[in-house]
Amino acid sequence: MKRVLSVSYGELTLKGANRSRFEDRAIFKVRKSLKNFDIEKIYKEQGKFYIEGNPDNFPAMIEKMKKVFGIVSISPALRVEKTLENVDEAVQLLVKKYPEAKTFKVQAHRTDKSFPMKSPEMNGHLGGVVLKNFPDIKVDVHHPDLIIYVEVKKYIYIYAEKIQGFGGLPVGSGGRGLLLLSGGIDSPVAGYLMAGRGMELGALHFHSYPFTPIRGEDKAKQLASILADYCGPLSFYSINLLPIQKAIRQNCREREMTILSRRFMMRIGEEICKKYSYQAMITGESLGQVASQTVESIGVINHAVNLPILRPLIGMDKRQITEISQDIESYEVSILPYEDCCTVFLPDRPVTKPRLEDILESERKLDIDTLVEQAVENMEITKIQVRE
Ligand code: ATP
Ligand code: MG
Numbered sequence: 435m436k437r438v439l440s441v442s443y444g445e446l447t448l449k450g451a452n453r454s455r456f457e458d459r460a461i462f463k464v465r466k467s468l469k470n471f472d473i474e475k476i477y478k479e480q481g482k483f484y485i486e487g488n489p490d491n492f493p494a495m496i497e498k499m500k501k502v503f504g505i506v507s508i509s510p511a512l513r514v515e516k517t518l519e520n521v522d523e524a525v526q527l528l529v530k531k532y533p534e535a536k537t538f539k540v541q542a543h544r545t546d547k548s549f550p551m552k553s554p555e556m557n558g559h560l561g562g563v564v565l566k567n568f569p570d571i572k573v574d575v576h577h578p579d580l581i582i583y584v585e586v587k588k589y590i591y592i593y594a595e596k597i598q599g600f601g602g603l604p605v606g607s608g609g610r611g612l613l614l615l616s617g618g619i620d621s622p623v624a625g626y627l628m629a630g631r632g633m634e635l636g637a638l639h640f641h642s643y644p645f646t647p648i649r650g651e652d653k654a655k656q657l658a659s660i661l662a663d664y665c666g667p668l669s670f671y672s673i674n675l676l677p678i679q680k681a682i683r684q685n686c687r688e689r690e691m692t693i694l695s696r697r698f699m700m701r702i703g704e705e706i707c708k709k710y711s712y713q714a715m716i717t718g719e720s721l722g723q724v725a726s727q728t729v730e731s732i733g734v735i736n737h738a739v740n741l742p743i744l745r746p747l748i749g750m751d752k753r754q755i756t757e758i759s760q761d762i763e764s765y766e767v768s769i770l771p772y773e774d775c776c777t778v779f780l781p782d783r784p785v786t787k788p789r790l791e792d793i794l795e796s797e798r799k800l801d802i803d804t805l806v807e808q809a810v811e812n813m814e815i816t817k818i819q820v821r822e
Contacts, residue, residue: 435524439485439492440511440591443504444603457483459604459632460504466666467498479587480545484513496597501663503630504607505599509583511591516549521556522563524592525582529564529571532594537574538564542584549586556584600630605665608632611744612671612703612712613661615639617653617774620718620747622661622764623755627746628716629665636669636712637661637818638703642676642775650772658818660764670816671706675699675775678805683779685799692726692776692784693793697738701806704739706813713741720747720755730787737790 443460444453461476461483471494474486487495489510496508512528514520529538542556551559560582561573571580585591613625615637625635639654651672658670675695682694703715719727736743747755759765 435520435527436486436513437489437492438511438513438591439487439495439499440482440509440585440593441485441499442482442506442508442596443599444506456504456604456607459607460502463502463504463604463606463666464499467502468495471495471498479589484511484591500597500599502604503600503602503632503664504604506601507596507598509593509596511593513589513591516546516586516588516590518551518559521560521584521590521592524590525560525563525584526567528582528592528594529568529580532580535571535578535580537572537578538580538582539573539575539578540564540582540584542586544586546586546588549590556586560584600664602630603632605629605632606634608634609714610634610636610712611714611716612636612638612707612710613716614699614703614718615654615658615661615670616718616776617650617657617768617770617772618718619752619759619765619768620720620723620755621716622657622718622768623758623762624716624718624744624746625661626664626758626762626764628744629661633665633716634668635661635665635716636671636706636710638671638673638699638706638715640673640675640699640702640775642679642778643674645676645778646773646775650774653767653770653772654774655816655818656767657764659821660762660767662818662820664762667820668818669710670818672814672816673702673809674812675809676778678809679775679779681800681805686796688779688781689783689785690788690793690796691779691781693731693734693788694796695776696726696731696735697793697797698802698806698809700735700739700743701802702809704741705806705810707741709810714744715739715741716744716746718747718755719745720750720752723752726784726786728786730789734788734790734793 512524540557540560542553611633615621637658641651
């Protein structure tokens with residue numbers, strides 16, 4: 435008998451080649467998340483994978499694996515060679531671990547049809563074993579305190595707990611996205627959600643040093659490092675937007691500051707995407723949340739670039755977004771008070787329904803290519819590692 439971790443992963447609808455690619459990706463990510471533990475072996479068996487290691491570390495390993503996208507649930511399991519006596523023994527061991535359980539049921543599942551006992555028969559037999567050895571516990575097939583899962587595969591696995599993981603798809607299976615990461619609440623949540631759909635992330639941050647403090651940038655880096663827990667190490671691209679903001683202020687209407695600087699952010703983002711192979715940009719915009727996030731603004735912003743801009747929060751309200759940010763523990767950092775670049779030269783009454791013609795006209799007064807080029811030339815890149 436051996437104690438192992440049984441891991442179920444991936445969305446059930448995944449099929450064929452996709453499924454096997456996701457499996458390998460999920461195992462790769464799990465292996466990485468467990469690099470500080472001694473792992474004897476990880477192997478796949480019929481839709482799940484299993485980890486052999488030191489059972490004393492299982493609780494800590496489970497904590498790490500819970501954050502790996504693609505993992506649906508994790509169960510500490512007993513694994514036995516395929517004989518009925520072995521299962522009888524394992525089931526009793528398992529029940530002993532839950533002395534507080536008053537009711538139970540057995541849920542057997544036989545994928546190896548060569549095993550002589552069918553699932554309903556096993557349920558009956560193992561139920562009998564429990565009743566005989568534990569006089570205080572009764573059967574309840576509807577709402578049992580304890581469900582004893584028995585899976586007959588190459589080995590037989592017996593377990594009672596399913597510890598929930600984050601679900602989603604393993605990072606790296608869904609391409610690469612460049613997250614426009616401010617210091618706010620929304621953008622880290624947007625990055626997290628796209629990582630949960632399998633995207634590998636990079637983070638692009640704009641500051642207006644010396645008008646904005648270095649600590650504002652540190653805060654964005656801290657947020658990136660929280661994201662790294664979920665999406666793995668990521669590149670942090672840091673751009674000083676101040677020269678562009680100054681050029682806008684000198685040449686354009688004050689009310690257009692926000693929309694014009696947004697279009698520059700996207701252009702710069704697109705350059706970085708081309709250079710470092712990202713296929714899309716990601717923002718934390720949510721429709722109607724602030725004056726600049728109207729459908730008209732979004733249209734004018736999109737028009738500046740050709741790459742897709744993904745906005746996973748577009749239909750969410752602040753409460754939903756805040757809840758996720760608390761779950762992923764970015765909230766506490768996001769609410770630190772440092773200013774970011776958007777507060778520099780902030781107009782009193784920004785345009786909320788910009789017209790593309792007006793914006794294009796204003797931009798004719800700017801040397802767009804040179805401004806973008808210079809901003810990218812002065813970019814700083816930091817590698818954000820996964821925290822230990
Ligand atoms: P957040 O909470 O993410 O800062 P917000 O509600 O403050 O968003 P805006 O300021 O309109 O909304 O920003 C919308 C989106 O534009 C942000 O979610 C982010 O993706 C991007 N963005 C804004 N400011 C910056 C910045 N300084 N650096 C990088 N991206 C930014
Ligand atoms: Mg913001």
